[in-house]
Amino acid sequence: MEVTGLHKDIKDQLYKLTSMNTCSNISGQILASLVMNPPKSGDESFEMFCAERDGILSSLARHAKILVNALNQLEGVTCNEAEGAMHVFPRLHLPQRAIKAAEAVNMMPDAFYAQRLLDATGIVVVQGSGFGQLPGTWHFRSTISLQEDKIPAIISRLTTFHRKFMEEFCD
Known part of the structure; x- marks a missing residue:
């Protein structure tokens, strides 16, 4: 054959x-x-390869844009556009009470936030303190390689969690 x-x-x-x-x-x-x-x-197979590659890349770009826009809507969060990475790295501007609560349990504030997010929603992010961020700044890393149909529910859970977190630790 x-x-x-x-x-x-x-x-x-x-x-x-x-x-x-x-x-x-x-x-x-x-x-x-x-x-x-x-x-x-x-x-x-070149045309099929290009179509699949371009479809995946445009989907990831849409995911990133949706996620960055949602993060920038949250109180105390700023996030730059994703540029060629599979992750976004939003900055958290945490209330002093949240920072003190983290210190009370011997955790970095961004790790405290990430753990509370996981416990409350099942959403996994990686605390930025493991990436050499500037002292006194807090971040987390989140992937953009999510299933597109699941993004609205994830954003909804993240938004609800974040609002409750900020209310709980409001200065």
């Missing part, structure tokens, strides 16, 4: 893997090879 088109591209990629040792398993090797050597113009 003759191997043509997309199957030929995959066969060619698999052939190249025989000398590749960057990953310990075949799935990882295939993925690494495809990332390093995507379809090229003239390959039968």
